[in-house]
Each structure stands twice: as C-alpha cells, then as structure tokens.
Amino acid sequence: xxxxxxxxxxxxxxxxxxxxxxxxxxxxxxxxxxxxxxxxxxxxxxxxxxxxxxxxxxxxxxxxxxxxxxxxxxxxxxxxxxxxxxxxxxxxxxxxxxxxxxxxxxxxxxxxxxxxxxxxxxxxxxxxxxxxxxxxxxxxxxxxxxxxxxxxxxxxxxxxxxxxxxxxxxxxxxxxxxxxxxxxxxxxxxxxxxxxxxxxxxxxxxxxxxxxxxxxxxxxxxxxxxxxxxxxxxxxxxxxxxxxxxxxxxxxxxxxxxxxxxxxxxxxxxxxxxxxxxxxxxxxxxxxxxxxxxxxxxxxxxxxxxxxxxxxxxxxxxxxxxxxxxxxxxxxxxxxxxxxxxxxxxxxxxxxxxxxxxxxxxxxxxxxxxxxxxxxxxxxxxxxxxxxxxxxxxxxxxxxxxxxxxxxxxxxxxxxxxxxxxxxxxxxxxxxxxxxxxxxxxxxxxxxxxxxxx
Amino acid sequence: xxxxxxxxxxxxxxxxxxxxxxxxxxxxxxxxxxxxxxxxxxxxxxxxxxxxxxxxxxxxxxxxxxxxxxxxxxxxxxxxxxxxxxx
Numbered sequence: 244x245x246x247x248x249x250x251x252x253x254x255x256x257x258x259x260x261x262x263x264x265x266x267x268x269x270x271x272x273x274x275x276x277x278x279x280x281x282x283x284x285x286x287x288x289x290x291x292x293x294x295x296x297x298x299x300x301x302x303x304x305x306x307x308x309x310x311x312x313x314x315x316x317x318x319x320x321x322x323x324x325x326x327x328x329x330x331x332x333x334x335x336x337x338x339x340x341x342x343x344x345x346x347x348x349x350x351x352x353x354x355x356x357x358x359x360x361x362x363x364x365x366x367x368x369x370x371x372x373x374x375x376x377x378x379x380x381x382x383x384x385x386x387x388x389x390x391x392x393x394x395x396x397x398x399x400x401x402x403x404x405x406x407x408x409x410x411x412x413x414x415x416x417x418x419x420x421x422x423x424x425x426x427x428x429x430x431x432x433x434x435x436x437x438x439x440x441x442x443x444x445x446x447x448x449x450x451x452x453x454x455x456x457x458x459x460x461x462x463x464x465x466x467x468x469x470x471x472x473x474x475x476x477x478x479x480x481x482x483x484x485x486x487x488x489x490x491x492x493x494x495x496x497x498x499x500x501x502x503x504x505x506x507x508x509x510x511x512x513x514x515x516x517x518x519x520x521x522x523x524x525x526x527x528x529x530x531x532x533x534x535x536x537x538x539x540x541x542x543x544x545x546x547x548x549x550x551x552x553x554x555x556x557x558x559x560x561x562x563x564x565x566x567x568x569x570x571x572x573x574x575x576x577x578x579x580x581x582x583x584x585x586x587x588x589x590x591x592x593x594x595x596x597x598x599x600x601x602x603x604x605x606x607x608x609x610x611x612x613x614x615x616x617x618x619x620x621x622x623x624x625x626x627x628x629x630x631x632x633x634x635x636x637x638x639x640x641x642x643x644x645x646x647x648x649x650x651x652x653x654x655x656x657x658x659x660x661x662x663x664x665x666x667x668x669x670x671x672x673x674x675x676x677x678x679x680x681x682x683x684x685x686x687x688x689x690x691x692x693x694x695x696x697x
Numbered sequence: 698x699x700x701x702x703x704x705x706x707x708x709x710x711x712x713x714x715x716x717x718x719x720x721x722x723x724x725x726x727x728x729x730x731x732x733x734x735x736x737x738x739x740x741x742x743x744x745x746x747x748x749x750x751x752x753x754x755x756x757x758x759x760x761x762x763x764x765x766x767x768x769x770x771x772x773x774x775x776x777x778x779x780x781x782x783x784x
C-alpha cells in the first residue's frame with residue numbers, strides 16, 4: 244500500500260488528494276493542514292470582507308465530500324522533513340511516514356517592516372482568519388490606511404469602504420498597478436475608487452505606524468504628514484511558504500524549484516501551487532503563479548506523477564478575471580512590464596508572466612464602459628486586457644492560448660478600427676469545430692471510505 | 698382578470714425555462730459561492746460549476762440572479778433549443 248502525504252489543504256492539496264484517491268483507491272493518504280478552516284475559497288474571502296457572502300459560504304466541501312475522499316486529516320504545522328527516513332514531523336502530532344510527499348503550502352503575505360508594524364490594527368488579507376480579524380477591528384474603527392498594490396490592496400480598499408470606514412489608499416508612484424495596467428486603465432480604476440469615497444494619496448509612502456497602548460492611532464508618511472486611523476491594511480505581495488523545503492535542503496529560489504513534472508530536487512518530494520517555481524521548457528524560465536486555476540492544474544499533475552505515472556505540467560496562458568473597483572477585468576498573458584513600487588513581491592492572484600512583455604504593439608478600443616487592450620506580436624496575440632463587457636474575453640483568450648496566426652487580420656488591427664467586430668469575425672472563422680467543452684474541475688470518487696480527523 | 702395575469706406570467710416563466718438554462722465557464726470560477734448564496738430557491742450553483750455541469754435543475758427559475766451576481770462572469774444563459782418555434 245502506498246503512503247502519500249499532502250502538506251497543505253488549499254485548492255492544490257485538495258485537487259492532488261482527489262487525483263491520488265481516484266488513481267490509487269487503496270492508498271493511505273494523509274493531509275496536513277495548518278489553516279483551522281481547512282479547504283475554502285481563498286479568493287472568496289474578499290467577498291466575505293465586503294459583505295457579499297457570509298462566512299459559512301466559504302467552505303467548499305461538505306463532511307460527506309471529505310468522507311468520500313477517504314483521507315486522514317491532521318490539523319497541524321509540518322515542521323521538518325527527514326528525507327533519509329521518509330518522515331514528516333508535525334508540531335504536536337508526532338511524525339508521518341511517506342513514500343511520496345507533496346508540498347502545497349501556498350504563499351503568505353509579506354509583512355510590513357516599518358516601525359510600528361507590529362501594533363494591533365496592522366492587518367493583512369491572507370486567509371479566513373485574517374478576514375474575521377479585520378471585520379472585528381473594523382467594527383470599532385472609523386478610518387483606515389491601505390498600503391500596497393495589485394488585487395489584494397484594492398480588495399482591502401473596497402472591503403473597508405463597504406464596512407463604512409473612511410479609507411486612505413497610499414500609492415508610492417504616480418498610479419495604481421503600473422506594471423500590469425496602462426495609464427488609462429489605472430486612472431479608470433482610481434477614478435472609480437474616488438467615486439466610492441476613497442482618498443487616494445499618490446507618491447505617498449508610510450514611514451511609521453503610530454500607536455497608543457499597543458494599538459494603531461495613525462500613520463506618518465515619508466513626507467512628514469500624519470493621518471489618523473485605527474487600521475492599517477497591507478497588501479504588498481506574497482511570498483511562497485518554503486520553510487519546510489528549505490529546512491530539508493531542497494532546491495529553492497523565489498519558490499521551491501521543480502521540473503515540469505512538479506518534482507523537486509528530491510525524487511520523492513513534489514511541490515505545487517503558489518509555493519512552486521516551475522520550470523517551463525518553452526521559455527526556459529522557472530515561473531511563479533499565484534492563480535487559482537494553475538494551482539488546481541499543478542495539484543493534479545503532481546499527484547499523477549506521485550503515483551509513478553508520468554505527465555508534465557503544460558503552462559496555460561496566465562489568465563485571471565477580477566473585479567477591480569467594480570469593473571470586471573480579464574487579464575490574459577503578457578500585458579505589462581517594469582516594476583510596481585507598491586509591491587515587494589508577486590501579488591496574490593497574479594502571474595509573473597503578466598510583466599514579461601516582449602516587443603509588441605499595444606492597441607486599445609474604448610466604449611463608454613468597455614475597454615480592450617491587445618498586445619500584438621509578430622504573428623500572434625501575446626496578451627490582452629478586457630474591461631467591462633466580457634464578450635471578447637473568451638475568443639481573445641482562445642486566440643492567445645492556441646497561438647493562432649493572426650496574419651489575416653493583423654493589418655486591420657489599427658487605431659480606430661472596429662476591434663470587437665474584427666476579433667469576433669476572425670474567431671468565428673477559425674475556432675475549432677463544435678462547441679469547446681468546458682473543462683470541469685474534478686469529479687468525486689464513487690467509492691466511499693472514511694475520514695479520520697485527528 | 699387577476700388569474701389571467703398570473704397565468705400569463707407563469708406561461709412566460711415556463712417559456713423562458715424551456716428556452717434557456719444557466720451554463721458555467723468553470724475556467725473562470727474560484728468557488729466563492731456568491732451564486733449559491735443568491736439563488737432564491739437555494740440551488741447549489743457553485744457545486745454545479747465545480748462538477749462542470751449546466752444548471753438544468755427543474756427547480757431553476759432562470760431568474761438570472763446568479764449570473765448577475767457572479768463577480769467573475771462565470772455564468773451565462775444558453776438556449777436549450779428543446780422546442781424550436783414551429784415544431
């Protein structure tokens with residue numbers, strides 16, 4: 244009987260668990276998770292923060308689902324890996340023996356390092372418990388300062404505004420998310436935020452969090468200005484949780500380095516999800532994604548390889564659908580470049596490939612509430628950003644993913660041309676015959692077993 | 698008169714029901730559950746998306762609430778084409 248251990252109970256770990264159970268029904272599978280809430284929609288916590296859903300909506304699996312997966316679940320922190328003895332030590336629960344082990348520990352928010360960052364009232368939006376913490380503090384607060392960039396910072400801004408707080412949003416540079424959005428897009432988001440009552444502070448950096456009796460009372464900026472607040476919300480990026488891998492001497496860089504089968508430098512240890520930095524044979528680079536769907540795909544691929552079968556992780560074009568300041572936005576492939584001073588590492592819900600723009604022509608098309616930006620390469624589209632109406636996002640995503648030769652329409656793609664019509668006509672001519680069947684997440688195993696919760 | 702209006706409404710509702718159903722694009726979904734939370738009759742729309750299934754429940758009112766509320770544009774209406782006009 245095979246002994247598999249999965250460290251991490253997020254979407255990567257759960258997908259791996261399901262795949263292992265399906266492929267090896269008799270295996271003994273252990274899952275070690277340190278999140279007290281187990282498996283839930285991590286992107287969904289933003290909607291819990293802004294009141295769109297109650298917290299009991301976040302868990303995805305029922306007890307019955309867990310039972311069907313027949314897993315032994317341990318709540319605890321995996322502290323040490325003994326590669327020689329094939330043992331995983333867990334803080335208070337002893338050690339687990341494994342034949343193959345998956346590290347799917349995800350990533351964690353980078354903390355603020357300025358003076359006062361340890362005061363009560365400095366918060367992050369990383370998980371379920373963080374959201375509860377923010378909500379409990381927000382009940383007794385009337386104003387907040389948000390620092391950071393990317394998706395999480397705006398989710399914090401929106402959530403706190405919805406909860407009735409006066410929100411100051413600090414941006415170190417001239418505009419929001421400059422390495423993904425172009426100036427017009429940044430301004431659109433900023434404008435929407437201001438419309439909702441957010442006070443934007445450009446070229447502003449927090450120098451110190453001011454406190455009284457251990458609690459936040461304000462923020463002093465680098466220019467000497469003081470803003471009174473009871474909450475400081477931080478979204479300056481995430482870092483992979485690599486302590487376990489580093490302690491065991493596995494090869495790491497920005498994440499745990501793996502080959503395209505998700506195998507680490509040790510043949511019996513695999514890494515997947517946000518924590519993994521996966522080799523991409525096409526580009527020759529090792530890339531980190533902090534996106535839900537790549538995390539899910541990687542969990543599946545890692546599990547297949549853990550059973551001894553071989554498959555490789557084929558990176559799809561990095562895509563995410565976001566709601567930025569109420570504007571539905573799809574980001575596909577390479578759309579930006581440079582750095583964002585508001586982030587010290589990759590933002591959650593993003594991909595490093597979004598900032599790797601090759602030589603392209605940027606073309607924009609604007610409607611009243613809609614905006615499309617295409618990044619046009621030599622023969623293919625390499626990236627796109629669709630804001631507002633999402634009718635074009637699916638065809639564009641397919642054209643980019645399939646690396647469709649756009650030579651027949653390349654000359655038509657110029658400023659002032661009816662971009663939407665050209666893309667839709669082109670796509671209807673070249674799209675694969677028949678309806679592309681939507682890929683499902685995972686099915687559930689039919690065999691029923693038992694789950695032990697220790 | 699009142700009965701007639703109510704029958705007309707019911708007729709229209711059933712016509713919409715057979716004409717279309719809600720279809721997910723699972724590749725966009727992050728399982729936040731807003732759809733299930735907002736379904737007026739409690740269909741677990743999120744579960745359908747997780748399983749890659751269309752929402753073809755006979756209970757579905759096709760009210761469009763899940764489509765409207767989804768923050769990621771996962772859901773849309775698709776024509777069922779069970780009964781074409783003239784058939």
